[in-house]
Amino acid sequence: MAKEISSGEIAKLIHGECNDNSILVNKFASLSKADETSISFYLDSKYKEQLDLTKAATVILKAKDASLRDGPCIYVEDPYLAFAKVATLFQETKKVVAIDESLVSGKNLKLGKNATIKAHVSIGDNVTIGDNVFIDSNVMIGDNVRIGANVRIGSNVTIQNDVKIGSNCNFFSGCVIGCDGFGYARDKDGNWLKIPQTGSVTIGDNVDIGANTTIDRGALEDTVIEDGVKIDNQVQIGHNCVIGKNTIMAGCAGVAGSTIIGKNCMIGGGAMFKGHIIVADNTIISAGTGIGKTIQQPGERYTNVFPYNLKHKDWLKIAAKLKKWVKDDKTK
Amino acid sequence: MAKEISSGEIAKLIHGECNDNSILVNKFASLSKADETSISFYLDSKYKEQLDLTKAATVILKAKDASLRDGPCIYVEDPYLAFAKVATLFQETKKVVAIDESLVSGKNLKLGKNATIKAHVSIGDNVTIGDNVFIDSNVMIGDNVRIGANVRIGSNVTIQNDVKIGSNCNFFSGCVIGCDGFGYARDKDGNWLKIPQTGSVTIGDNVDIGANTTIDRGALEDTVIEDGVKIDNQVQIGHNCVIGKNTIMAGCAGVAGSTIIGKNCMIGGGAMFKGHIIVADNTIISAGTGIGKTIQQPGERYTNVFPYNLKHKDWLKIAAKLKKWVKDDKTK
Amino acid sequence: MAKEISSGEIAKLIHGECNDNSILVNKFASLSKADETSISFYLDSKYKEQLDLTKAATVILKAKDASLRDGPCIYVEDPYLAFAKVATLFQETKKVVAIDESLVSGKNLKLGKNATIKAHVSIGDNVTIGDNVFIDSNVMIGDNVRIGANVRIGSNVTIQNDVKIGSNCNFFSGCVIGCDGFGYARDKDGNWLKIPQTGSVTIGDNVDIGANTTIDRGALEDTVIEDGVKIDNQVQIGHNCVIGKNTIMAGCAGVAGSTIIGKNCMIGGGAMFKGHIIVADNTIISAGTGIGKTIQQPGERYTNVFPYNLKHKDWLKIAAKLKKWVKDDKTK
Numbered sequence: 001m002a003k004e005i006s007s008g009e010i011a012k013l014i015h016g017e018c019n020d021n022s023i024l025v026n027k028f029a030s031l032s033k034a035d036e037t038s039i040s041f042y043l044d045s046k047y048k049e050q051l052d053l054t055k056a057a058t059v060i061l062k063a064k065d066a067s068l069r070d071g072p073c074i075y076v077e078d079p080y081l082a083f084a085k086v087a088t089l090f091q092e093t094k095k096v097v098a099i100d101e102s103l104v105s106g107k108n109l110k111l112g113k114n115a116t117i118k119a120h121v122s123i124g125d126n127v128t129i130g131d132n133v134f135i136d137s138n139v140m141i142g143d144n145v146r147i148g149a150n151v152r153i154g155s156n157v158t159i160q161n162d163v164k165i166g167s168n169c170n171f172f173s174g175c176v177i178g179c180d181g182f183g184y185a186r187d188k189d190g191n192w193l194k195i196p197q198t199g200s201v202t203i204g205d206n207v208d209i210g211a212n213t214t215i216d217r218g219a220l221e222d223t224v225i226e227d228g229v230k231i232d233n234q235v236q237i238g239h240n241c242v243i244g245k246n247t248i249m250a251g252c253a254g255v256a257g258s259t260i261i262g263k264n265c266m267i268g269g270g271a272m273f274k275g276h277i278i279v280a281d282n283t284i285i286s287a288g289t290g291i292g293k294t295i296q297q298p299g300e301r302y303t304n305v306f307p308y309n310l311k312h313k314d315w316l317k318i319a320a321k322l323k324k325w326v327k328d329d330k331t332k
Numbered sequence: 333m334a335k336e337i338s339s340g341e342i343a344k345l346i347h348g349e350c351n352d353n354s355i356l357v358n359k360f361a362s363l364s365k366a367d368e369t370s371i372s373f374y375l376d377s378k379y380k381e382q383l384d385l386t387k388a389a390t391v392i393l394k395a396k397d398a399s400l401r402d403g404p405c406i407y408v409e410d411p412y413l414a415f416a417k418v419a420t421l422f423q424e425t426k427k428v429v430a431i432d433e434s435l436v437s438g439k440n441l442k443l444g445k446n447a448t449i450k451a452h453v454s455i456g457d458n459v460t461i462g463d464n465v466f467i468d469s470n471v472m473i474g475d476n477v478r479i480g481a482n483v484r485i486g487s488n489v490t491i492q493n494d495v496k497i498g499s500n501c502n503f504f505s506g507c508v509i510g511c512d513g514f515g516y517a518r519d520k521d522g523n524w525l526k527i528p529q530t531g532s533v534t535i536g537d538n539v540d541i542g543a544n545t546t547i548d549r550g551a552l553e554d555t556v557i558e559d560g561v562k563i564d565n566q567v568q569i570g571h572n573c574v575i576g577k578n579t580i581m582a583g584c585a586g587v588a589g590s591t592i593i594g595k596n597c598m599i600g601g602g603a604m605f606k607g608h609i610i611v612a613d614n615t616i617i618s619a620g621t622g623i624g625k626t627i628q629q630p631g632e633r634y635t636n637v638f639p640y641n642l643k644h645k646d647w648l649k650i651a652a653k654l655k656k657w658v659k660d661d662k663t664k
Numbered sequence: 665m666a667k668e669i670s671s672g673e674i675a676k677l678i679h680g681e682c683n684d685n686s687i688l689v690n691k692f693a694s695l696s697k698a699d700e701t702s703i704s705f706y707l708d709s710k711y712k713e714q715l716d717l718t719k720a721a722t723v724i725l726k727a728k729d730a731s732l733r734d735g736p737c738i739y740v741e742d743p744y745l746a747f748a749k750v751a752t753l754f755q756e757t758k759k760v761v762a763i764d765e766s767l768v769s770g771k772n773l774k775l776g777k778n779a780t781i782k783a784h785v786s787i788g789d790n791v792t793i794g795d796n797v798f799i800d801s802n803v804m805i806g807d808n809v810r811i812g813a814n815v816r817i818g819s820n821v822t823i824q825n826d827v828k829i830g831s832n833c834n835f836f837s838g839c840v841i842g843c844d845g846f847g848y849a850r851d852k853d854g855n856w857l858k859i860p861q862t863g864s865v866t867i868g869d870n871v872d873i874g875a876n877t878t879i880d881r882g883a884l885e886d887t888v889i890e891d892g893v894k895i896d897n898q899v900q901i902g903h904n905c906v907i908g909k910n911t912i913m914a915g916c917a918g919v920a921g922s923t924i925i926g927k928n929c930m931i932g933g934g935a936m937f938k939g940h941i942i943v944a945d946n947t948i949i950s951a952g953t954g955i956g957k958t959i960q961q962p963g964e965r966y967t968n969v970f971p972y973n974l975k976h977k978d979w980l981k982i983a984a985k986l987k988k989w990v991k992d993d994k995t996k
Contacts (some may be wrong), residue, residue, distance in 0.1 A: 028530075030552040081517040084525040091528050100436060102452075104764060104783035104801075119436035119454035120470065120766075122783035122801040122819075137436075137454040137472040138488070138784065140801040140819035140837070154511065155454075155472035155490045156802070158819045158837040158875075170526075173472070173490040173508040174544070176837040176875040179818065182896040182914065185745040190910050190928055192894050193748040194834075194872065196755050198692075208526065211490075211508040211546040212566075212838070214875040214897040214915075220694040230524050232514040233546040234568045234586075234876075236898045236915040236933075246522050250514065251546075251568040252586040252604070254898075254916040256933050256951070264522055269568075269588050270604045270622075272916070272934045272952050286976065287588070288604050288622040290934075290952040290969040301976040304969070305622040305636070306983055312618065312633040314990040319638055321989055325653055326646040360862075362884040413849040416857040423860050432768060434784075451768035451786035452802065469768075469786040469804040470820070486843065487786075487804035487822045502858075505804070505822040505840040506876070540858065543822075543840040543878040544898075562856050564846040565878040566900045566918075578854050582846065583878075583900040584918040584936070596854055601900075601920050602936045602954075619920070620936050620954040637954040637968070644950065644965040651970055657985055658978040 005089060007058045007074060010039065014085050016060065016076040023058045023072045028083075028090045031056060041083045042068070060086065112149060130167060142178070148205065160217065166205035166227065174212040177201055181216040181223075181239020181257060195219060197239060204228070210235060210251065219257075226263070238275060250287065262298065337421060339390045339406060342371065346417050348392065348408035355390045355404045360415075360422045363388060373415045374400070392418065444481060462499060474510070480537065492549060498537035498559065506544040509533055513548040513555075513571020513589060527551060529571060536560070542567060542583065551589075558595070570607060582619065594630065669753060671722045671738060674703065678749050680724065680740040687722045687736045692747075692754045695720060705747045706732070724750065776813060794831060806842070812869065824881060830869035830891065838876040841865055845880040845887075845903020845921060859883060861903060868892070874899060874915065883921075890927070902939060914951065926962065 008021030029038040031047055034056035041060040042051050051059065051068060058072035060082050066075060076082045099117040106125035115129060118137040127141055130149030135141075139153050142160045148167030153159070157171050160178030171177070183195035199218025204227035209215065213231055215223060216239040223239055225231075228246040235249055238257035243249070249267040256275030261267070265279060268287030273279070277294045285291060286303035295302070310318070340353030361370040363379055366388035373392040374383050383391065383400060390404040392414050398407060408414045431449040438457035447461060450469040459473055462481030467473075471485050474492045480499030485491070489503050492510030503509070515527035531550025536559035541547065545563055547555060548571040555571055557563075560578040567581050570589035575581070581599040588607030593599070597611060600619030605611070609626045617623060618635035627634070642650070672685030693702040695711055698720035705724040706715050715723065715732060722736040724746045730739060740746045763781040770789035779793060782801040791805055794813030799805075803817050806824045812831030817823070821835050824842030835841070847859035863882025868891035873879065877895055879887060880903040887903055889895075892910040899913055902921035907913070913931040920939030925931070929943060932951030937943070941958045949955060950967035959966070974982070 028528075033552070078517070080527075081519060081525065084517040084527045087528040087530070088526075102434070102436060102766070102784070104766060118472075120434070120452045120784045120802065138452065138470045138802045138820065140782075156470065156488050156506070156508075156820050156838075160837070170512075172511045173492070174488075174506060174546075174820070174838060174876070176820075176897075179836045179875040179897070180834075182874065182894070184894055184912065185742070185748040187745060191870070191892055192910065192912060193745065194752075195744075195748045196692075196751040198751070206523070210514065211511040211548075212506070212544050212876050212898075214838070216875075216897065220697070228523055230514070230516055232568075233508075233511070233548065234544075234566065234898065236896075238915065246524065248516065248524060250588065251570065252584075252916075254934055256914065269586055274951060284976075287606060287624075289974075291973055292951075292969070292971055293973050295973060302973050303976040303979045304974045305624070307624055307980060308983070308987070309623055309625050309627060309634050310621075310636045312616075312635040315635045316639060317990055317993050318986050319640070322650050323640070326649055329649050360860075365884070410849070412859075413851060413857065416849040416859045419860040419862070420858075434766070434768060450804075452766070452784045470784065470802045488802065488820050488838070488840075502844075504843045505824070506820075506838060506878070538855070542846065543843040543880075544838070544876050560855055562846070562848055564900075565840075565843070565880065566876075566898065578856065580848065580856060582920065583902065584916075601918055619938060619956075637956070639956055641955055641957050641959060641966050642953075642968045644948075644967040647967045648971060651972070654982050655972070658981055661981050 004037075007039070007072060010086055010089070011074045013089075014060070014074070014076055014082040016074040016082060017063070018058075018072070018074050019066075020058070020072040025057050026090070028087045029056070031059070039074075039086060041079045041086075043079055106143065118155075124161065136173070154211070160200075162200035163203070163217075164200070164222075165203045166207065168206045169203060170208040172209060172211040172213075172233070175209045176212075176214045177203070177209065178217045179214065181219055183219050183239065183257070199223065199240070201225070204245075207231075213237075216257075232269070244281065336369075339371070339404060342418055342421070343406045345421075346392070346406070346408055346414040348406040348414060349395070350390075350404070350406050351398075352390070352404040357389050358422070360419045361388065363391070371406075371418060373411045373418075375411055438475065450487075456493065468505070486543070492532075494532035495535070495549075496532070496554075497535045498539065500538045501535060502540040504541060504543040504545075504565070507541045508544075508546045509535070509541065510549045511546065513551055515551050515571065515589070531555065531572070533557070536577075539563075545569075548589075564601070576613065668701075671703070671736060674750055674753070675738045677753075678724070678738070678740055678746040680738040680746060681727070682722075682736070682738050683730075684722070684736040689721050690754070692751045693720070695723070703738075703750060705743045705750075707743055770807065782819075788825065800837070818875070824864075826864035827867070827881075828864070828886075829867045830871065832870045833867060834872040836873065836875040836877075836897070839873045840876075840878045841867070841873065842881045843878065845883050847883050847903065847921070863887065863904065865889070868909070871895075877901075880921075896933070908945065 004024045007023040011018045025039040031050035031054040034040040040056035063075040100119045105123040110128040112131035116134045123141045124143035134152045136155040154173035158176045163178040180197040184192035202222045203225045210233035213235045215237040218240045224242045226245040230248045232251040236254040240258040242260045244263035247265040250269035252270040255273040258276045261279045262281035270288045271285045280298035282299040284301040288305040336356045339355040343350045357371040363382035363386040366372040372388035395407040432451045437455040440458045442460040444463035449467045455473045456475035466484045468487040486505035490508045495510040512529040516524035534554045535557045542565035545567045547569040550572045556574045558577040562580045564583040568586040572590040574592045576595035579597040582601035584602040587605040590608045593611045594613035602620045603617045612630035614631040616633040620637040668688045671687035675682045689703040695714035695718040698704040704720035727739040764783045769787040772790045774792040776795035780798045787805045788807035798816045800819040817835045818837035822840045827842040844861040848856035866886045867889045874897035877899045879901040882904045888906045890909040894912045896915040900918040904922040906924045908927035911929040914933035916934040919937040922940045925943045926945035934952045935949045944962035946963040948965040952969040
């Protein structure tokens, strides 16, 4: 049976005010799916009709929207942030703490309390894993890896040798942490010689790494992902990069080697960064934008993809005119 | 021994006409690799020399190309489509139906007839799997997953909890279906709080999902991939997206959260879509193009990458002139 | 105990000259991390301070920089290339040659000497594997695969049926070799029919394939990766492509089907190639650049992303002016 929580308790948690603090709820749901024991939330006028029709026992909304609902409410400043906090209260977590017998592990494994390790996992030598860690199926963890408490590692994840991970991190399925960086020197015959990648990857606390994302180990020093960084799916981080605290990167972004991205940056999907550059704190990069030079001034936004849609035939006209510029240009 | 099929039978299947319906063939091959018991196909003049030299017993071609070959032929409207149908006839499928003993599965597994499950697979609780399903090695299937008949799941694939899959689908190696969407709310200290992703993913019939592609689960509702959608490798689909029936997406494309793409769209490789927009049916997006706004008119094509190659030094000239525009512009 | 090598021996290996050939070293390290038994290297003035402070026993540097250091040195033409060679000398390789008992393998497996196969690997029928091969955990190798000597296959890698691999190759974690190419024919009802992909993938010697990279099998002929090619993470290579000898491709690049890239090309991160085109030898493609047409002239560089950063508001001005061109244009 799901636990019941009173609207008063919830209001306290989210720094909100109740018009009725005695309502008991036992789950979280969207306005349209809520029933008589649900708590829900109202963001903006797009959801007005759903608000009118909802069966929710109580609804989180902004104080300025108080007039929109007669029934029980909790008034807050930021309903979306409140939603994040409240939804966590009701998350069901399967309390099966167990280590599947298919685990293959090396010597000197130090495993914290309440570890869950699912099927077909392998763990190398000299690995230390904190309390309450969840490791899903088919995970490979190399030698000398250190993992903090409350970390979740999804299925088919790879964590290579020597990687250090803080606490409260999520690694989503298929991500690869600590493979060799892409470093080669060319000999006189045109062959590429691999540079040994002897650094590793250091990851802070509260970091999330998306599905099939790849983060390479450093060549001599470590690649570093600082506390609170959130990285979406299919992002590529090259060797020796540093991603600053609380920076957030959307899907398909790429960062070439040795680039340092500051704190609190917001990186749009598919954005690409050249190697060996520095990006100042609080920078915003629009989706799809390529960054080829260091950004020194913090807090600016950069864009180089069209902010509107270009019909194919219209773009051909623009492209032809741009090409003509080259023809007309007499300089070398 | 491979089965023999007559040219007459094949002609019937592909709505073609034979000049000789008694030819027996037992395999499909390209013109250059065909032997005396092969059927092959001729697309266009690029293959004229191969057509002259081929040893194929019979060749599928357009009626208008009849004069190009004296020997046995099957005339059709669309040889490429005919090829797709005929090649399937001769596909060898290893008839090993077996469940490897390394399978780790939870409670209440309902497995259809003729299931093949290869090595090191894990399946959660309350999973239902249809007839003739093939699951390759190292696959992880979560709890409460439903999979229809004739689905093939490649090696190292992840299907997370609650995902629903129709029939006749292909999931290629390394794809990840149903990981958490990328949703965070920011608190006053600049920390990102994870929004629980309580929706899932619903996938229709006849859907193909490419290698290492990722499709996130919805935040409150499901992410939806409709019938007949074909998605190539390394595509990223964010939470709450809907991809309409028979839309086809080439490799490395990305769709940010809550975007709805219509039916019968053709999306080029590397195309990127902003979140929370709508794309009309039958839209064509050129490779590499970014789409940042809703497209309301169906059937249009959009492009914003150069339709010709730009030499580095020519592009520098264009870029310098564009930059000068900013300098000359007196508006803020 | 690590082996000791004299500076004289090392100088010989890297075609350098010593000012003291009797120095014994037992490891490689960066200038800042080196101790009294380390050899290190000096690239350029960025590292001048580190050079002054280093504890390294001897340092590799250019002859022209000889005056920068009083102590033992080895003078070479290209210190980075020398570094690649020397670092390899001291790489520790764990000498555990073993085959984990969780291996599931088919019939007719031919395994060379000194093979290491880690946990939860599966290998199909009729597979031939050379000497000194290392296969990490959770790898899936299909039927009829041939793998040369000294190949390393990372965790969670998939090698599909019939793939042929030369010697001295590295496959990093999560890469997928030989899944079906993306080929469909459309019927009159708008449904996409899958074209069987009956070719495979042929990979030469000394090839590296990055983490989560995907290389599709050919439709009728093989996809080909020639000797010495180095491919970074999250690259997508479509069916029937050919990547020429010693070409190097940075992360997140994509090549659509049937495109032929020449020898010794350098492809920047995120570059995208249209299908069915040819790229001449020694071509350089800048990061993020899209190539839509055949390149016939060898040795040129192409670019179409901005070589400087554009502030969002400046780009809006440029975009508005470009859009005005379309409005002003009277041609259809």
